[in-house]
Amino acid sequence: MLQNVQDVWLPARFAGRALRLLWGKNKPVTITVVVVVGVMKIRSYMKKQERRSVSRRRRWNNAGKDVVVLHIPPRGFFCPSLSPFVVKLETYVRMAEIPHVIDHEEPLGPKGKTPWITLNGEDVGDSQMIIEKLAAKFGKEFDAHLSQEEKAVAHSLRIMVDEYFVWCLGVYRYGQEQGRHFLLNASIPWFYRPILPMYFKRYVEAAKTQGIGRHSYRDVEEMGRKSLQSLSAWLGEKPFMMGANPTELDCTVFGMLAFDVFCPPLSPFKRMLEKDYRNLHAYCHRMKEKFWPDWDKCLDPNRR
Ligand SMILES: N[C@@H](CCC(=O)N[C@@H](CS)C(=O)NCC(=O)O)C(=O)O
Known part of the structure:
Protein backbone atom coordinates (compact mmCIF):
# COMPACT_ATOMS: atom_id res chain seq x y z
CA MET A 1 0.00 0.00 0.00
CA LEU A 2 2.77 2.40 1.07
CA GLN A 3 4.64 1.37 -2.03
CA ASN A 4 1.61 2.28 -4.18
CA VAL A 5 1.19 5.69 -2.57
CA GLN A 6 4.84 6.50 -3.24
CA ASP A 7 4.56 5.19 -6.80
CA VAL A 8 1.83 7.74 -7.51
CA TRP A 9 2.82 10.56 -5.18
CA LEU A 10 6.45 11.01 -6.24
CA PRO A 11 5.88 11.22 -10.01
CA ALA A 12 2.87 13.52 -9.37
CA ARG A 13 5.02 15.88 -7.25
CA PHE A 14 7.75 15.83 -9.88
CA ALA A 15 5.25 16.54 -12.69
CA GLY A 16 3.69 19.37 -10.61
CA ARG A 17 7.07 21.03 -10.11
CA ALA A 18 7.99 20.68 -13.80
CA LEU A 19 4.66 22.22 -14.81
CA ARG A 20 5.10 25.17 -12.42
CA LEU A 21 8.52 25.84 -13.93
CA LEU A 22 7.23 25.60 -17.47
CA TRP A 23 4.20 27.80 -16.64
CA GLY A 24 6.56 30.56 -15.44
CA LYS A 25 8.55 30.41 -18.69
CA ASN A 26 5.95 29.73 -21.39
CA LYS A 27 2.20 29.58 -20.74
CA PRO A 28 0.99 28.46 -24.24
CA VAL A 29 3.48 25.54 -24.24
CA THR A 30 2.36 24.50 -20.72
CA ILE A 31 -1.30 24.51 -21.78
CA THR A 32 -0.45 22.45 -24.91
CA VAL A 33 1.53 19.92 -22.83
CA VAL A 34 -1.33 19.56 -20.30
CA VAL A 35 -3.94 19.10 -23.05
CA VAL A 36 -1.84 16.58 -25.04
CA VAL A 37 -0.93 14.52 -21.95
CA GLY A 38 -4.56 14.65 -20.77
CA VAL A 39 -5.90 13.43 -24.12
CA MET A 40 -3.29 10.64 -24.22
CA LYS A 41 -4.21 9.53 -20.70
CA ILE A 42 -7.95 9.50 -21.49
CA ARG A 43 -7.34 7.54 -24.71
CA SER A 44 -5.18 4.96 -22.95
CA TYR A 45 -7.82 4.64 -20.17
CA MET A 46 -10.56 4.12 -22.77
CA LYS A 47 -8.50 1.51 -24.63
CA LYS A 48 -7.88 -0.33 -21.37
CA GLN A 49 -11.61 -0.30 -20.62
CA GLU A 50 -12.34 -1.57 -24.14
CA ARG A 51 -9.87 -4.44 -23.71
CA ARG A 52 -11.41 -5.31 -20.33
CA SER A 53 -14.90 -5.29 -21.79
CA VAL A 54 -13.81 -7.55 -24.71
CA SER A 55 -12.21 -10.02 -22.34
CA ARG A 56 -15.25 -10.00 -20.04
CA ARG A 57 -17.56 -10.58 -22.97
CA ARG A 58 -15.39 -13.49 -24.12
CA ARG A 59 -15.54 -14.97 -20.63
CA TRP A 60 -19.34 -14.66 -20.43
CA ASN A 61 -19.87 -16.12 -23.90
CA ASN A 62 -17.59 -19.04 -23.11
CA ALA A 63 -19.08 -19.86 -19.70
CA GLY A 64 -20.17 -23.22 -21.08
CA LYS A 65 -23.11 -24.52 -23.08
CA ASP A 66 -26.38 -23.85 -21.26
CA VAL A 67 -24.60 -22.31 -18.27
CA GLY A 139 -38.44 -27.52 -18.96
CA LYS A 140 -38.74 -26.06 -15.45
CA GLU A 141 -42.25 -24.59 -15.38
CA PHE A 142 -43.16 -25.08 -11.75
CA ASP A 143 -46.71 -23.79 -12.19
CA ALA A 144 -47.55 -26.07 -15.14
CA HIS A 145 -49.77 -28.22 -12.92
CA LEU A 146 -51.93 -25.28 -11.77
CA SER A 147 -55.48 -24.76 -13.07
CA GLN A 148 -56.26 -21.70 -15.19
CA GLU A 149 -57.89 -20.04 -12.14
CA GLU A 150 -54.84 -20.74 -9.98
CA LYS A 151 -52.56 -19.38 -12.68
CA ALA A 152 -54.67 -16.20 -12.77
CA VAL A 153 -54.32 -15.79 -9.00
CA ALA A 154 -50.55 -16.44 -9.13
CA HIS A 155 -50.16 -13.90 -11.93
CA SER A 156 -52.16 -11.24 -10.06
CA LEU A 157 -50.22 -11.77 -6.84
CA ARG A 158 -46.94 -11.52 -8.72
CA ILE A 159 -47.99 -8.20 -10.28
CA MET A 160 -49.09 -6.91 -6.88
CA VAL A 161 -45.65 -7.72 -5.45
CA ASP A 162 -43.36 -6.87 -8.39
CA GLU A 163 -45.17 -3.79 -9.69
CA TYR A 164 -47.04 -2.33 -6.73
CA PHE A 165 -45.72 -3.41 -3.34
CA VAL A 166 -42.18 -2.73 -4.55
CA TRP A 167 -43.08 0.97 -4.85
CA CYS A 168 -44.38 1.04 -1.27
CA LEU A 169 -41.03 -0.35 -0.12
CA GLY A 170 -39.12 2.06 -2.37
CA VAL A 171 -40.99 5.16 -1.16
CA TYR A 172 -40.17 4.17 2.41
CA ARG A 173 -36.52 3.24 1.78
CA TYR A 174 -35.46 5.93 -0.67
CA GLY A 175 -37.95 8.68 0.23
CA GLN A 176 -38.69 8.55 3.94
CA GLU A 177 -35.40 6.89 5.01
CA GLN A 178 -33.28 8.46 2.25
CA GLY A 179 -31.38 5.25 1.51
CA ARG A 180 -30.13 4.59 5.04
CA HIS A 181 -30.70 0.85 4.50
CA PHE A 182 -28.15 0.86 1.67
CA LEU A 183 -25.31 2.01 3.88
CA LEU A 184 -26.18 -0.46 6.64
CA ASN A 185 -26.39 -3.45 4.33
CA ALA A 186 -23.64 -3.28 1.73
CA SER A 187 -20.16 -1.92 1.35
CA ILE A 188 -20.51 1.05 -0.95
CA PRO A 189 -17.21 2.21 -2.51
CA TRP A 190 -16.33 5.74 -1.38
CA PHE A 191 -16.53 7.11 -4.93
CA TYR A 192 -20.17 5.99 -5.24
CA ARG A 193 -21.27 7.63 -2.00
CA PRO A 194 -21.60 11.18 -3.35
CA ILE A 195 -23.71 9.86 -6.27
CA LEU A 196 -26.16 7.90 -4.11
CA PRO A 197 -28.40 10.86 -3.09
CA MET A 198 -28.89 11.58 -6.81
CA TYR A 199 -30.01 7.99 -7.37
CA PHE A 200 -32.45 8.20 -4.43
CA LYS A 201 -33.82 11.49 -5.74
CA ARG A 202 -34.33 9.96 -9.17
CA TYR A 203 -36.26 7.10 -7.56
CA VAL A 204 -38.49 9.50 -5.62
CA GLU A 205 -39.24 11.38 -8.86
CA ALA A 206 -40.06 8.09 -10.61
CA ALA A 207 -42.44 7.20 -7.75
CA LYS A 208 -44.20 10.52 -8.27
CA THR A 209 -44.58 9.77 -11.97
CA GLN A 210 -45.90 6.30 -11.13
CA GLY A 211 -48.34 8.00 -8.74
CA ILE A 212 -47.65 6.31 -5.44
CA GLY A 213 -44.99 8.87 -4.52
CA ARG A 214 -47.67 11.56 -4.29
CA HIS A 215 -49.32 10.04 -1.22
CA SER A 216 -48.24 10.71 2.36
CA TYR A 217 -45.77 8.26 3.93
CA ARG A 218 -48.53 7.14 6.28
CA ASP A 219 -50.86 6.30 3.37
CA VAL A 220 -48.11 4.44 1.48
CA GLU A 221 -47.41 2.38 4.58
CA GLU A 222 -51.07 1.39 4.75
CA MET A 223 -51.07 0.53 1.03
CA GLY A 224 -48.09 -1.73 1.68
CA ARG A 225 -49.83 -3.28 4.66
CA LYS A 226 -52.77 -4.29 2.45
CA SER A 227 -50.37 -6.16 0.13
CA LEU A 228 -48.83 -8.02 3.07
CA GLN A 229 -52.30 -8.74 4.46
CA SER A 230 -53.40 -10.21 1.11
CA LEU A 231 -50.27 -12.36 0.81
CA SER A 232 -50.65 -13.57 4.37
CA ALA A 233 -54.35 -14.40 3.92
CA TRP A 234 -53.67 -16.23 0.68
CA LEU A 235 -50.76 -18.22 2.13
CA GLY A 236 -52.73 -19.22 5.21
CA GLU A 237 -51.42 -22.55 6.50
CA LYS A 238 -49.99 -23.66 3.14
CA PRO A 239 -46.23 -24.32 3.02
CA PHE A 240 -45.86 -22.42 -0.26
CA MET A 241 -47.91 -19.78 -2.05
CA MET A 242 -49.64 -22.15 -4.44
CA GLY A 243 -49.83 -25.21 -2.23
CA ALA A 244 -47.59 -28.06 -1.20
CA ASN A 245 -44.91 -27.39 -3.80
CA PRO A 246 -42.97 -24.19 -4.55
CA THR A 247 -43.67 -22.34 -7.80
CA GLU A 248 -42.29 -19.24 -9.56
CA LEU A 249 -44.52 -17.03 -7.39
CA ASP A 250 -42.56 -18.12 -4.32
CA CYS A 251 -39.39 -16.70 -5.88
CA THR A 252 -41.12 -13.33 -6.32
CA VAL A 253 -42.61 -13.18 -2.83
CA PHE A 254 -39.48 -14.43 -1.08
CA GLY A 255 -37.29 -12.05 -3.13
CA MET A 256 -39.42 -9.07 -2.13
CA LEU A 257 -39.75 -9.92 1.57
CA ALA A 258 -36.26 -11.27 2.24
CA PHE A 259 -34.78 -7.84 2.90
CA ASP A 260 -37.35 -6.90 5.54
CA VAL A 261 -37.15 -10.29 7.22
CA PHE A 262 -33.36 -10.68 7.33
CA CYS A 263 -31.80 -7.20 7.21
CA PRO A 264 -31.62 -4.16 9.48
CA PRO A 265 -32.90 -1.55 10.14
CA LEU A 266 -36.29 -2.00 11.76
CA SER A 267 -38.94 -0.75 9.33
CA PRO A 268 -42.73 -0.57 9.49
CA PHE A 269 -42.87 -3.52 7.07
CA LYS A 270 -40.42 -5.56 9.13
CA ARG A 271 -42.56 -4.87 12.20
CA MET A 272 -45.72 -5.94 10.35
CA LEU A 273 -44.06 -9.19 9.25
CA GLU A 274 -42.84 -9.96 12.74
CA LYS A 275 -46.04 -9.07 14.57
CA ASP A 276 -49.05 -9.22 12.28
CA TYR A 277 -48.16 -11.59 9.44
CA ARG A 278 -46.12 -14.25 11.15
CA ASN A 279 -47.02 -16.93 8.64
CA LEU A 280 -45.22 -14.84 5.98
CA HIS A 281 -42.23 -14.42 8.27
CA ALA A 282 -42.03 -18.19 8.90
CA TYR A 283 -42.51 -18.80 5.17
CA CYS A 284 -39.44 -16.68 4.35
CA HIS A 285 -37.37 -18.73 6.78
CA ARG A 286 -38.73 -21.90 5.13
CA MET A 287 -37.78 -20.65 1.66
CA LYS A 288 -34.32 -19.66 2.88
CA GLU A 289 -33.69 -23.07 4.43
CA LYS A 290 -34.90 -24.91 1.33
CA PHE A 291 -33.18 -22.93 -1.40
CA TRP A 292 -30.35 -21.10 0.35
CA PRO A 293 -28.66 -23.63 2.65
CA ASP A 294 -25.43 -21.73 1.89
CA TRP A 295 -27.00 -18.32 2.68
CA ASP A 296 -24.24 -17.27 5.09
CA LYS A 297 -21.56 -18.14 2.55
CA CYS A 298 -23.30 -15.87 0.04
CA LEU A 299 -22.97 -12.79 2.25
CA ASP A 300 -20.30 -10.11 2.08
CA PRO A 301 -18.01 -10.92 5.03
CA ASN A 302 -16.58 -7.37 5.18
CA ARG A 303 -19.23 -6.14 7.58
CA ARG A 304 -18.18 -3.12 9.58
N1 LIG B 1 -38.64 -5.37 -13.84
C1 LIG B 1 -37.25 -5.50 -13.53
C2 LIG B 1 -36.92 -4.58 -12.37
C3 LIG B 1 -35.44 -4.59 -12.03
C4 LIG B 1 -35.07 -3.38 -11.17
O1 LIG B 1 -35.85 -2.43 -11.02
N2 LIG B 1 -33.86 -3.42 -10.64
C5 LIG B 1 -33.37 -2.31 -9.88
C6 LIG B 1 -32.68 -2.79 -8.61
S1 LIG B 1 -33.86 -3.47 -7.50
C7 LIG B 1 -32.35 -1.54 -10.70
O2 LIG B 1 -31.65 -2.13 -11.51
N3 LIG B 1 -32.22 -0.26 -10.52
C8 LIG B 1 -31.21 0.51 -11.18
C9 LIG B 1 -31.79 1.67 -11.92
O3 LIG B 1 -33.01 1.75 -12.05
O4 LIG B 1 -30.99 2.49 -12.36
C10 LIG B 1 -36.94 -6.96 -13.19
O5 LIG B 1 -37.86 -7.71 -12.84
O6 LIG B 1 -35.79 -7.37 -13.36
Missing part, protein backbone atom coordinates in the same frame (compact mmCIF):
# COMPACT_ATOMS: atom_id res chain seq x y z
CA VAL A 68 -26.34 -19.13 -17.11
CA VAL A 69 -24.11 -16.16 -16.30
CA LEU A 70 -26.04 -14.26 -13.67
CA HIS A 71 -25.01 -10.59 -13.60
CA ILE A 72 -25.77 -9.08 -10.20
CA PRO A 73 -24.39 -6.42 -7.83
CA PRO A 74 -21.92 -7.39 -5.08
CA ARG A 75 -23.35 -9.28 -2.10
CA GLY A 76 -24.97 -7.65 0.95
CA PHE A 77 -24.00 -8.07 4.61
CA PHE A 78 -27.21 -9.82 5.74
CA CYS A 79 -28.93 -10.77 2.48
CA PRO A 80 -27.21 -12.07 -0.69
CA SER A 81 -28.63 -9.08 -2.54
CA LEU A 82 -30.32 -5.80 -1.69
CA SER A 83 -32.29 -6.12 -4.91
CA PRO A 84 -35.54 -8.10 -4.58
CA PHE A 85 -35.35 -8.98 -8.26
CA VAL A 86 -31.89 -10.49 -7.86
CA VAL A 87 -33.01 -12.65 -4.92
CA LYS A 88 -36.07 -13.65 -6.95
CA LEU A 89 -34.06 -14.76 -9.97
CA GLU A 90 -31.29 -16.44 -8.02
CA THR A 91 -33.90 -18.36 -6.00
CA TYR A 92 -35.51 -19.53 -9.23
CA VAL A 93 -32.19 -20.69 -10.72
CA ARG A 94 -31.56 -22.64 -7.51
CA MET A 95 -35.10 -24.06 -7.46
CA ALA A 96 -34.73 -25.21 -11.07
CA GLU A 97 -31.17 -26.44 -10.44
CA ILE A 98 -29.92 -24.67 -13.55
CA PRO A 99 -26.11 -24.54 -13.82
CA HIS A 100 -25.01 -20.95 -13.32
CA VAL A 101 -22.06 -18.72 -12.51
CA ILE A 102 -22.18 -15.34 -10.82
CA ASP A 103 -20.72 -12.16 -12.27
CA HIS A 104 -20.45 -9.04 -10.10
CA GLU A 105 -18.46 -6.98 -12.61
CA GLU A 106 -21.34 -5.68 -14.72
CA PRO A 107 -24.61 -5.68 -12.74
CA LEU A 108 -26.56 -3.39 -15.09
CA GLY A 109 -27.74 -5.11 -18.24
CA PRO A 110 -29.21 -4.36 -21.66
CA LYS A 111 -32.17 -2.53 -20.09
CA GLY A 112 -30.02 -0.60 -17.63
CA LYS A 113 -31.34 -2.71 -14.73
CA THR A 114 -30.19 -5.54 -12.54
CA PRO A 115 -30.42 -8.56 -12.74
CA TRP A 116 -29.66 -9.78 -16.23
CA ILE A 117 -28.16 -12.93 -17.72
CA THR A 118 -26.00 -14.14 -20.56
CA LEU A 119 -26.95 -17.57 -21.86
CA ASN A 120 -25.04 -19.13 -24.76
CA GLY A 121 -23.87 -15.65 -25.81
CA GLU A 122 -27.33 -14.06 -25.65
CA ASP A 123 -28.10 -11.28 -23.13
CA VAL A 124 -31.52 -11.16 -21.50
CA GLY A 125 -32.80 -8.55 -19.05
CA ASP A 126 -35.75 -8.45 -16.60
CA SER A 127 -36.15 -11.11 -13.90
CA GLN A 128 -39.59 -12.23 -15.06
CA MET A 129 -38.67 -12.50 -18.74
CA ILE A 130 -35.53 -14.40 -17.77
CA ILE A 131 -37.48 -16.85 -15.59
CA GLU A 132 -40.01 -17.47 -18.37
CA LYS A 133 -37.21 -18.03 -20.88
CA LEU A 134 -35.29 -20.39 -18.60
CA ALA A 135 -38.46 -22.25 -17.60
CA ALA A 136 -39.25 -22.95 -21.27
CA LYS A 137 -35.68 -23.80 -22.24
CA PHE A 138 -34.90 -26.12 -19.34
